[in-house]
Amino acid sequence: EPEVTQTPSHQVTQMGQEVILRCVPISNHLYFYWYRQILGQKVEFLVSFYNNEISEKSEIFDDQFSVERPDGSNFTLKIRSTKLEDSAMYFCASTTAYTDTQYFGPGTRLTVL
Amino acid sequence: GESVGLHLPTLSVQEGDNSIINCAYSNSASDYFIWYKQESGKGPQFIIDIRSNMDKRQGQRVTVLLNKTVKHLSLQIAATQPGDSAVYFCALYNQGGKLIFGQGTELSVKP
Numbered sequence: 001e002p003e004v005t006q007t008p009s010h011q012v013t014q015m016g017q018e019v020i021l022r023c024v025p026i027s028n029h030l031y032f033y034w035y036r037q038i039l040g041q042k043v044e045f046l047v048s049f050y051n052n053e054i055s056e057k058s059e060i061f062d063d064q065f066s067v068e069r070p071d072g073s074n075f076t077l078k079i080r081s082t083k084l085e086d087s088a089m090y091f092c093a094s095t096t097a098y099t100d101t102q103y104f105g106p107g108t109r110l111t112v113l
Numbered sequence: 114g115e116s117v118g119l120h121l122p123t124l125s126v127q128e129g130d131n132s133i134i135n136c137a138y139s140n141s142a143s144d145y146f147i148w149y150k151q152e153s154g155k156g157p158q159f160i161i162d163i164r165s166n167m168d169k170r171q172g173q174r175v176t177v178l179l180n181k182t183v184k185h186l187s188l189q190i191a192a193t194q195p196g197d198s199a200v201y202f203c204a205l206y207n208q209g210g211k212l213i214f215g216q217g218t219e220l221s222v223k224p
Contacts, residue, residue, distance in 0.1 A: 045211040091156050098210030104156035
């Protein structure tokens, strides 16, 4: 069964450093998303991406965040200058149509020291 | 804005019993709802969904009920097993296609 994959599973970084989280969505999916989950809290939407551009973004997704689909398979989330409060699980999700079920990857745990 | 709330943060049941997890939402225009299961250290896993033109949908051992009048959603798990232990989230789609998640109910199954 096809699934969303994410790398790395765990990323530790120093405050102020740049990180890139990577995702490989399910191959025939067209809509891509990033969500984050701070420990013990609910999953929060960050950004949606379709047709090589951002469709919607949340208040969390400020100028320090960017997304890219550099090739036909990868979907990345970049945080330019990490802050302590960026520590969270980051989940990538994808779907065939924006009204259909989103399938989530296993997540990347980002720890900012 | 839209919000999704769960009634209980934790639920403990005996193995073999039925579990019911409840969820309330605020936006009466919401038309697509999903239940996700999240095991420790993993991403949300799709369980079952329901659209607003239905009030009940059944899967394998799971049933979702939707009451649009009171804006309430529930997940019923029949014959709960230890493998069902996880955090369960209800989520709804907003018009932009993003998911709005509730806080989650942690289900513990006692053997």
